[in-house]
Amino acid sequence: MTVRKEAMDARVDAVDAVIVERMRRITDRVMHLTLRRADGERLPDWTPGSHIDLVLGDGTTRQYSLLGDTRDPFRYEIAVVREHDGRGGSRHVHDVLQAGDVVGIGGPRNNFRLVPSPRYRFIAGGIGITPMLPMIRAAAEMGAEWELLYLGRSLTSMPFADQLLEAHGERVRLRASDRGRVDVASWIGAFDADTKVYTCGPVSLIEAVVDATAAWRPGWSRVERFEASDAGEPARTTAFEVEVEGSGRVITVEPGVAVASALREAGFDLLTSCSRGVCGTCETDVVGGDPDHRDAILDDVERAAGNCFFPCVSRSKSDRLVIAL
Ligand code: FES
Numbered sequence: 435m436t437v438r439k440e441a442m443d444a445r446v447d448a449v450d451a452v453i454v455e456r457m458r459r460i461t462d463r464v465m466h467l468t469l470r471r472a473d474g475e476r477l478p479d480w481t482p483g484s485h486i487d488l489v490l491g492d493g494t495t496r497q498y499s500l501l502g503d504t505r506d507p508f509r510y511e512i513a514v515v516r517e518h519d520g521r522g523g524s525r526h527v528h529d530v531l532q533a534g535d536v537v538g539i540g541g542p543r544n545n546f547r548l549v550p551s552p553r554y555r556f557i558a559g560g561i562g563i564t565p566m567l568p569m570i571r572a573a574a575e576m577g578a579e580w581e582l583l584y585l586g587r588s589l590t591s592m593p594f595a596d597q598l599l600e601a602h603g604e605r606v607r608l609r610a611s612d613r614g615r616v617d618v619a620s621w622i623g624a625f626d627a628d629t630k631v632y633t634c635g636p637v638s639l640i641e642a643v644v645d646a647t648a649a650w651r652p653g654w655s656r657v658e659r660f661e662a663s664d665a666g667e668p669a670r671t672t673a674f675e676v677e678v679e680g681s682g683r684v685i686t687v688e689p690g691v692a693v694a695s696a697l698r699e700a701g702f703d704l705l706t707s708c709s710r711g712v713c714g715t716c717e718t719d720v721v722g723g724d725p726d727h728r729d730a731i732l733d734d735v736e737r738a739a740g741n742c743f744f745p746c747v748s749r750s751k752s753d754r755l756v757i758a759l
Pocket of ligand 1: 707709746
């Protein structure tokens with residue numbers, strides 16, 4: 435196999451060199467990639483809901499959910515949808531990347547953990563099916579009941595739809611928008627302490643689920659977003675201070691400057707990847723003060739706890755935030 439080395443980017447922590455072992459187009463717009471370490475060693479363990487950073491030769495870093503078998507220590511599988519108006523990462527994968535190329539990966543990380551439950555309702559929109567695949571496997575292995583609602587533009591555009599239907603029959607409900615809309619709230623139903631709901635997909639789907647489950651017990655409905663939702667204006671428009679515990683240093687963060695940038699500028703080592711509050715790479719402990727959460731990762735309970743934040747996007751409500759690096 436010819437190895438064509440894609441450049442690796444030091445912005446992502448613990449970048450491993452992996453070879454693109456296989457690339458397979460599974461729909462018009464979706465490429466399925468199998469990755470293994472270039473040195474043949476094991477890859478880090480992962481759990482359903484995890485994602486990796488894919489570091490491409492054009493300098494872009496993107497996050498993709500792992501969709502393969504958690505018990506295979508040598509391979510990661512991801513699926514990349516071609517985004518026509520994206521930031522270029524998916525175009526690079528579809529148009530430039532080839533089997534045999536070496537790319538970098540960071541992680542895995544899991545911001546979307548599957549919590550044990552007797553019953554699950556999984557909801558996926560489009561490429562949001564990817565984290566659901568290992569979740570479904572895990573649910574089946576736990577002996578849990580589960581159902582999947584899988585929405586897409588058309589049946590032919592929905593990756594893994596045929597396999598899911600063939601393997602699981604009536605547990606899987608596929609619905610293409612060209613055949614009419616589904617009332618997501620009705621499908622979810624009323625709160626049930628024995629049922630947890632996991633959703634991944636576009637903003638409109640996430641919002642429908644968030645609305646339908648707004649009155650539920652916290653933690654019973656978990657969502658994973660592709661993009662950060664609009665966090666609105668920051669809670670304060672004036673500068674604030676960030677004290678780095680144990681360093682004796684206090685950094686002033688001016689309006690319009692990200693906390694992560696201010697920390698780096700001051701000489702602190704802080705790892706970032708997406709810089710959009712989506713991936714979780716920059717998670718930082720908060721030991722004092724009141725963070726202004728602006729990420730797409732934490733749920734309401736985690737936000738209220740106030741003991742961590744994501745400084746690539748989040749800020750401070752209080753005059754001073756004390757963090758531990
Ligand atoms: S770098 Fe991705 S959440 Fe901060």
